[in-house]
Amino acid sequence: MTRAECRAAAPALELAFSVPERGLDIAFSVPAGSTTALIGGNGAGKSSTFAVLSGLLRPARSRVVLGGTTLSDSAARRWRAPHARGVVQLMQHPLLFPTMSVADNAAFGLQAAGTPAAASRAAARDMLARVGAGELAERRPGRLSGGQAQRVAIARALVTDPALLLLDEPFAQLDGGSAAEISGLCAQLLIGRTALLITHDPVEAHALTDRAVVLDAGRVVQTGTWEDIARDPATPVAHRFVAGR
Template identity: 50%
Template sequence: MSFQLEAEVAARGFGVSLALAPGETVAVLGPNGAGKSTLLSVAAGLLRPDAGRAVLDGRTLFDLPAGPWLAPHLRGTVLLAQEPLLFPHLSVLDNVAFAPRSAGAGRRSAREAARRWLAEVDALELAGRRPAELSGGQAQRVAVARALAADPQLLLLDEPLAALDVAAAPMLRRLLKRVLAGRRAVIVTHDVLDALMLADRAVVLEDGRITEDGPVRRILERPRSRFAAGLAGLNLVSGTVAGDGLLAADGAGGLTGTTVTGTPDPAAATGQPGIAVFRPAEVSVFAEPVHGSPRNTFAVTVSDVEPQGSHLRVHAGGLYADITVAAAADLDVAPGMALYFSVKATAVEIYPA
């Protein structure tokens, strides 16, 4: 059995179709305002779409506009939010036991289940505490236990690591990797590491639409959206394949009408939509145009300069170059400055969009 969802929310410009196989975890990536929280809210039953249908293991969750609409507690879904949202007046044990109790379990069996799940998230020693006595990482571990104690058919996670400090996040990430193994889940995240460690598959959501869907590593190695390219640390130019190059389209890094020469994938046929990608580290920056071995040279205007490890990242019209501090000083790089980005054709990969 599987989970399938199609939904439209006109006021938010949202229209998504998503399917999950049993035991599959999917990471949802995308910029702010892309519709990630809308997707989770629709799946959880917190937001009623204008039209669509969702089926979970053969059960119809909704079929709109005219069909059924199941209430959130009847769906077999659990939403784990950024904040733990524990009941302050209950102990940790009773917070976790609340889930099976709500499903009709007796007090004794609910507490047994709560102890089992607290042990699973390495938090059994916290059973007698109140939420106010917990650290952020401890509270989120308890929230994970409470979500799993509900035995959901579909677990929905809304950036569960976002509110944690840098010390607590890695521990919870390892915990989630263990407890999500073989479990059907949708995890919304801004962190590429979450997607790599926790998900079998990733989808990129932009402007209320899914623009990419596939294995996490494939999306990061061969992105087809500017957002995914940014996550992967790549420059991306979109356009039309033209022989061993790509004719840049409107909005492609300020290179409209420019031909970007590179190494085309055999599947990239002339005339079809294509993508060119190259790493910022492969880009050299000059004050004057350069020539020589087959290379691309783009006239750019610097928009920003920021630290990037031991280097500086120069932003210019949607393109990026990583250069040494010494090189930046020699050029006296600053926002508003006209420069030239140069990248060898052998460093540019071209493939179908």
């Protein structure tokens, strides 16, 4: 499948929500198949946005549509539970189950969704091989390095083929060499996927994303490609990102 075909198969995202008590009133869209950076200072609303998308935060007013699926619509009193959203979050801490093998960790999401155990493990092993962790399948997480554990977490996230992938500082706990290597791997795996990235690293943002949404004090102040942002950065954070790539 070509890059264009991948983008055509991926869903677009439309998001709007407000949480007045937190000073949040955020609305933006993500094109189908785009990996978009969500940037802003502390308290800008990045983590709350991820919580709304994953279903962990249910604002009084919200509308989230992913492809043709409505994840939430407060006006219509519609809300889809977190496990039924097709949204997967990859965080800086892999959070692998310590008593399960790497293969079983990677297969967990599929099995939880009802895929038979044998098929889940086969798909998990295939994905582990794709992320360069195939030889680790029978190890326990306690025997993995930080970089190896994050590869397993990436395999676990992608094996379910999520409609939307949320990446929350996914390489922050890795040393420079491991972070660069796994970032390069992710850049290939994210082609054609609809994804959002939170990062404080301009180099990482430009390596993984083609667009940005700039948040400031709970509002969207700028959106567009990196070239759009660079022409007139709306905030000091946006300026740092375009200057530090």
